[in-house]
Amino acid sequence: MRQGDKIALISLVAGFTVWSVGFVALYGLQALGCAYGWPTHRAVLILAYGILVAVLAVPAFWPLRSDGEASATLSVAALWANRAALGAGVLVFLPVTFTSTCV
Template identity: 35%
Template sequence: MGEAHVPANRILLIPLGFTIWAAAFVVLYATNAIGCAFEWPSAVQRGMLIAISLGFLGLGGVAWHLVHRHWERNAKAEVAPAPTLSIIGIYGLGSAFVAMIGVAIPVLATSMCI
């Protein structure tokens, strides 16, 4: 029986989506806190938060696209566990993308500083 050689960095596909989500969460709410502390104008603060939200949503979408493309071209044909790791990464990125939308909605719907 031969050993399946799967690069060790493939395991990083699993937490990739939620790592992007966590970074988005921290950056959004830190920016909001800084804007409130320094009393930025509401339009400027909301604009920055929307730009940050769109940037992280774009990053998550690009990451999903790259992992999906990698799975279609390479990982699907490799031996186990490479295809499984890629599929888990794809579903994790999709779930994290939905979570990022959930984090971004308050930027549009709530007041900036309480």
């Protein structure tokens, strides 16, 4: 496999991989903050949300340069998959910034 195709393939799964890691990270931060009574719990969650959205935005707005037919097709698919991941991240992670965390 050519180098360009490999990068395009990685880019194809990049957004939703970051999304999955982000989901687990937010879940973990929410649970740890409640368990240890962090005074800055909400700020930590908002910061994590901001970082995740910023990281998800990179592949969503930064298309790969393609060097062949396969990588050109993959790059378009990757771009839209990563935009879907960004949209999913913005919407699905948003409630950690305002809903109740601990009871």
